[in-house]
Amino acid sequence: MKPxxxxxxxxxxxxxxxxxxxxxxxxxxxxxxxxxxxxLWHVRQERAPMEQLSWQAEREIxxxxxxxxxxxxxxxxxxxxxxxLLTALHGSAAQCxxxxxxxxxVSYGIAWxxxxxxxERMLTSRLQNPGLILIQNADGxxxxxxxxxxxxxxxxxxxxxxxxxxxRVTEESILPESETGSAPKEPWKVAQASSNLLTLLxxxxxxxxxxxxxxxxxxxxxKSFWKSEFGADPRIAGRIVRIGxxxxxxxxxxxxxxxxxxxxxxxxxxxxxxxxxVSGNGFIVAHLNPAGQEKMWAQVxxxxxxxxxxxxxxxxxxxxxxxxxxxxIYWMGIIFALISLPAITxxxxxxxxxxxxxxxxxxxxYRWSFFCAKIALLLPIVxxxxxxxxxxxxxxxxxxxxxxxxxxxxxxxxxxLRWALLDHRQRCPVCLRRVEHPVEVGLASRTFLAxxxxxxxxxxxxxxxxxxxxxxxxxxxxxxxxLDTSWEFxxxxxxxx
Amino acid sequence: xxxxxxLSHTAAMILQALDAGFVYGFSIMEMAGLPSGTVYPAMRRLxxxxxxxxxxxxxxxxxxxxxxxxxxxxxxAAGKTTLQASRxxxxxxxxxxxxxxxxxVEAEEASSR
Numbered sequence: 001m002k003p004x005x006x007x008x009x010x011x012x013x014x015x016x017x018x019x020x021x022x023x024x025x026x027x028x029x030x031x032x033x034x035x036x037x038x039x040l041w042h043v044r045q046e047r048a049p050m051e052q053l054s055w056q057a058e059r060e061i062x063x064x065x066x067x068x069x070x071x072x073x074x075x076x077x078x079x080x081x082x083x084x085l086l087t088a089l090h091g092s093a094a095q096c097x098x099x100x101x102x103x104x105x106v107s108y109g110i111a112w113x114x115x116x117x118x119x120e121r122m123l124t125s126r127l128q129n130p131g132l133i134l135i136q137n138a139d140g141x142x143x144x145x146x147x148x149x150x151x152x153x154x155x156x157x158x159x160x161x162x163x164x165x166x167x168r169v170t171e172e173s174i175l176p177e178s179e180t181g182s183a184p185k186e187p188w189k190v191a192q193a194s195s196n197l198l199t200l201l202x203x204x205x206x207x208x209x210x211x212x213x214x215x216x217x218x219x220x221x222x223k224s225f226w227k228s229e230f231g232a233d234p235r236i237a238g239r240i241v242r243i244g245x246x247x248x249x250x251x252x253x254x255x256x257x258x259x260x261x262x263x264x265x266x267x268x269x270x271x272x273x274x275x276x277x278v279s280g281n282g283f284i285v286a287h288l289n290p291a292g293q294e295k296m297w298a299q300v301x302x303x304x305x306x307x308x309x310x311x312x313x314x315x316x317x318x319x320x321x322x323x324x325x326x327x328x329i330y331w332m333g334i335i336f337a338l339i340s341l342p343a344i345t346x347x348x349x350x351x352x353x354x355x356x357x358x359x360x361x362x363x364x365x366y367r368w369s370f371f372c373a374k375i376a377l378l379l380p381i382v383x384x385x386x387x388x389x390x391x392x393x394x395x396x397x398x399x400x401x402x403x404x405x406x407x408x409x410x411x412x413x414x415x416x417l418r419w420a421l422l423d424h425r426q427r428c429p430v431c432l433r434r435v436e437h438p439v440e441v442g443l444a445s446r447t448f449l450a451x452x453x454x455x456x457x458x459x460x461x462x463x464x465x466x467x468x469x470x471x472x473x474x475x476x477x478x479x480x481x482x483l484d485t486s487w488e489f490x491x492x493x494x495x496x497x
Numbered sequence: 498x499x500x501x502x503x504l505s506h507t508a509a510m511i512l513q514a515l516d517a518g519f520v521y522g523f524s525i526m527e528m529a530g531l532p533s534g535t536v537y538p539a540m541r542r543l544x545x546x547x548x549x550x551x552x553x554x555x556x557x558x559x560x561x562x563x564x565x566x567x568x569x570x571x572x573x574a575a576g577k578t579t580l581q582a583s584r585x586x587x588x589x590x591x592x593x594x595x596x597x598x599x600x601x602v603e604a605e606e607a608s609s610r
Contacts, residue, residue, distance in 0.1 A: 038565040039523050045564075046523070064523075067533025074538035078545065 016065040023072035091434040093370045100377040107384035116391030131288035133316035144281035160292030165200045167193035168282025169263035172244040188266035195270045218251035218270045225266035226253045333409025345418045353480045359429050374420045382412045428458035435465045509583035513594045520569040548576035
């Protein structure tokens, strides 16, 4: 090392002390810094007195300076009077539960704020309204139905239906109004639909421009069309477009995979019934009331007109697309994780003891309650964190998000359970504090002659935990040694130490 | 402070080192083989519990030796009582840091000069 580094290293050491001093309460800071600087001077004299420099000496000096942070934090804890509280919480069951509660609060907060999660909930609510059918012509060359039939059904009272909507798919060019004079673009498929179609399907499109009092019909764009033709313009809502010869106002954008009806369309033009009647044939979407859903058999329903012969004129096909929803996916992941758990860890809670002393039923109840509380907090943490991960961006398709949620629910719960079991196995059965200070005992080469493994100690002085390094026929699982009162003198009774 | 206060082994070692004449943080570190992040916070706790007290060295002494003044620590009466109790609990304490250590150190320093 070159001697020119020495002032630089000294400066870094002083910088470390100054940084640590920021943690010291203001009233004691100057005195504290003066003491550490004086001590640093002596450390440097002791370790690196000459111009000769060595990494070893500089490492030791830096290590000395880093200790100042622990000292500063110690003083800060005294100021806040947190010392006894932190000591009491350290390694305790309460600390573990508080940590889990904090993670739960963070994951819930993210889920609550995430627009992707809100969109998923909106989509899920649609599944709570089953009974949608697509009505097609049963006889004749075409399955399409005349719009007059739709109007006739809509204006009549029914025993089995409580809603009708109509749409037909046409090919038309869609241009922003500002580009009306430009060369015609390739036509897209447009669903000309009754204004209640999306509502009937359970797709709520919040019209951001509803206050504009515009009399123009609304058009909803598919996500792919919005990206390809409008470059994913975030200010698309409210813009005027020209669809064929008609003007329409963009009300919003929806993902294509929410549309499971015949015809892959780029936009939905919502029109009043009076406009639809004068155009060509299309499809009718109807919603069955509970009585109608009982009449549904094998996903198909025969629909006959009154005053007609016995043969059905129309067929209604069930279009309820089964989707498990985020809740169903979550539970699938949980069940798979539970099945897989024995493959990655022992499901034992390790409650074997070396000496005959047993814990009281109250202590056992306390221990089991703590374990149940951990699992009870783990479940919502996994639910909300998987939602956060799967729907962190609304740009993901629902299939992609579903897969992400499934995989993450499986992985999070599997490893969460593993952690809960491992944590539980290393908590003193008496006070539920984590055992500390692991000590390797014995030699691996003497495994079959003597005890070989790790010993850990409860800092409350209740127990010693013996974990074998290699399970043998006489010592295959961890065991607890309950300490009697003769060991008490080893454990600190006051905070002075 | 009650004379029967139970100290951890680390805190007892620090009291023993102070009693043996190692009155600065760094010298206690050297004697006990403990890092600075353990020794200084432990000394803060001992000072808070009035087992030790600290005092700044006179500026004139430091100036004469061309070095910054140091803060040195001493056992209080309560600290001495607690140390006696700790010696009974940790019989090897005195063998680990004998009281004559300081004399050895001073002799070594004198010979090096």
